[in-house]
Every structure is written in structure tokens, then in C-alpha cells.
Amino acid sequence: MKTLKEYLEKKYSKSTLNSNLYNIRRFTDYYGNKAEKANYRDVLQYIEYLRKNYDLHPKTLKHCLYAVKIYFNYLLEIGKRKDHPCSELNLKDKINKQIQVDNLYTTETLENYFETYKIRKKKHLENRNKILISLLIYQALTVREIAELEIQDINLEKAEIHIKNGYRQQKRILPLQAKQILLFYNYLEKDRENLLSKNQTQKTENHFILGQYGEKINPHGISKMINETRKENEKIQPMKIRQSVIANLLKKENDTRIVQVFSGHKKASTTQQYKQTDLEILQNAVNLYHPRK
DNA sequence: TTCAACTGACCAACAAAGGT
DNA sequence: ACCTTTGTTGGTCAGTTGAA
Numbered sequence: 001m002k003t004l005k006e007y008l009e010k011k012y013s014k015s016t017l018n019s020n021l022y023n024i025r026r027f028t029d030y031y032g033n034k035a036e037k038a039n040y041r042d043v044l045q046y047i048e049y050l051r052k053n054y055d056l057h058p059k060t061l062k063h064c065l066y067a068v069k070i071y072f073n074y075l076l077e078i079g080k081r082k083d084h085p086c087s088e089l090n091l092k093d094k095i096n097k098q099i100q101v102d103n104l105y106t107t108e109t110l111e112n113y114f115e116t117y118k119i120r121k122k123k124h125l126e127n128r129n130k131i132l133i134s135l136l137i138y139q140a141l142t143v144r145e146i147a148e149l150e151i152q153d154i155n156l157e158k159a160e161i162h163i164k165n166g167y168r169q170q171k172r173i174l175p176l177q178a179k180q181i182l183l184f185y186n187y188l189e190k191d192r193e194n195l196l197s198k199n200q201t202q203k204t205e206n207h208f209i210l211g212q213y214g215e216k217i218n219p220h221g222i223s224k225m226i227n228e229t230r231k232e233n234e235k236i237q238p239m240k241i242r243q244s245v246i247a248n249l250l251k252k253e254n255d256t257r258i259v260q261v262f263s264g265h266k267k268a269s270t271t272q273q274y275k276q277t278d279l280e281i282l283q284n285a286v287n288l289y290h291p292r293k
Numbered sequence: 294t295t296c297a298a299c300t301g302a303c304c305a306a307c308a309a310a311g312g313t
Numbered sequence: 314a315c316c317t318t319t320g321t322t323g324g325t326c327a328g329t330t331g332a333a
Contacts, residue, residue: 066316
């Protein structure tokens, strides 16, 4: 007889498998050996339990239910059950599709991050890290896009940067800011050459941003690199920067399509999520200048 | 030898985006 | 609008490298 894991492995990729296994375990832990015989009402009760005891995002809750559905599909397949208790069950929890615009960074805050950046040690990495920050706050790139940048994507004469098709983002050409040009030039002439000379494997000579041993960087590490000198509560998150930049741009720019191209969103609806209504902007302004601060 | 500064692999949680 | 997949992040942890 097939085990649950084997069943899942056949149908899903590794990350999905892990996520589903986790949620199924959550369910079976809750009902113990009664889990296999659960009926529609039991499933509902389980969802209610999750709702009450964990402050889960509606989407997460749906994931949990989805995993339970998969679990019963498995039981059907191996013949332990004849019926599916909840294949028709759908949750109606409201999902707030809007991106939480009010706690994003302002343009000034972002500028300030860039201007005041200082590295504590490893002076030779300072320019690289400044470039990382500038790519986040001026081009709103994702960490992955930054890691994939190659030398030929940077055109200093035209002050342009080419971004390849990301896993989700559309390829695009973005202008470079004046203050980036000199920074990039210095980095390419000096710092990057230095880093490259430490590379033994010689595999990464095309990548623009290099790690301290001249290797291609791991997107994962970018937030660590730029947060090195920051205290716990002042850490900046690359994704949040991107969202802030896009939201700030939307405020200035009336044409959503321009912002869509800038951010590389494939769907206009994604860009639309960043837009605040006038009422929300007012509400946020009230919150911001409230005397309690 | 010790230490800082990573890397790389993993996990849980969640968000974004793709397909239909 | 629903179903499904996968990237990102913040953790942890062990390992590596180069400098003090």
C-alpha cells in the first residue's frame, strides 16, 4: 500500500509537498486516529479550531483546508474511504487583496537609507552594498533579479539597466539614477575586479554583483548584507522596499500601465493592488499625524 | 586559535502569480 | 473566482574562509 508521502511525491513538487504534508499532519494531530473517519462536520470544526486558536491569514486557512482535501483524496485512492467528506467545502473568509500601503516606507526614508549607508568592517564591500540598496530603492528590483544581473545588462553610457524575465516579472529596461552611475562605475573598475581576483572556480565572471569571494550571490543573502549594521528593529526588508517604491510611484503617476511596466508585473491587477483610494490616503494621514505619536 | 562574515541547506509561514 | 504552485522571508544550524 502506498504511503501518504509516496502519494504526494508523485503529484507535487518538493515545496508543495512539504507545505501539504505539514498541513495534513496538523489535521491528523488534531483528530488523532479518528482523522480517517472524519465527516463534513468534523472538518468544519477543525477549521473553526484553527480560526480561533491561530491568527491565520485567510489564504493560509484555505491552504489548511486544501491539504485536508488532498488527504481524503489519498484515503479514497487507497480504498480506506468510499466518500470524500469535504470536496465541496469552500471557505468564504474575506481576503484583503490590498497590499498594506500605510506601513510602507516613504520616498524620503528610502533615500535616507541609501545616503547614510556605512559599512562597519570590510570597507571593500561598501560600494557593492550601496549598489544593492540603490537597486532596491530606485529600480525596485526583487532580490532574485539582483542576483541574476550580469555585466552586459548594465549600460552606463545610456544610463540603463536591463532586467531579464524573472520567474514572475516581465523583462524590462529601467533608467539609472545619476547618483548610481558613478557608484556603478567605481564598483566595476575597482571593487568588482578585486572580488573577482579571489574567485577560484571562475564560474561567475558575468554576474554583476559578487560575493566577497567573487562568487554569484545567493538572493537569500542580500537582506543580510544590507542589514549588517542595523539594529533588530531597524532592519529593512527588500520586498517591503519594492512594495513601497511601487506604491509611492503609483501616488505620483496616474497611468497604472507605466507603473506596471516599471515593476515588471505581468498583470495589471497586481499593480492595481498597490493603489490607495483617496479615503485611505486621508485615513493614513490622520494616523500619521495623530497626537499620540 | 578564535572570530566575523558569510554560504547553503532546511523549515514554517505567507504572498504573488499562473492556470482554468 | 477558484485551484495550484512556487518565491521570499526570517528563522536555525553546520560548515567555510580569511583576518586578527
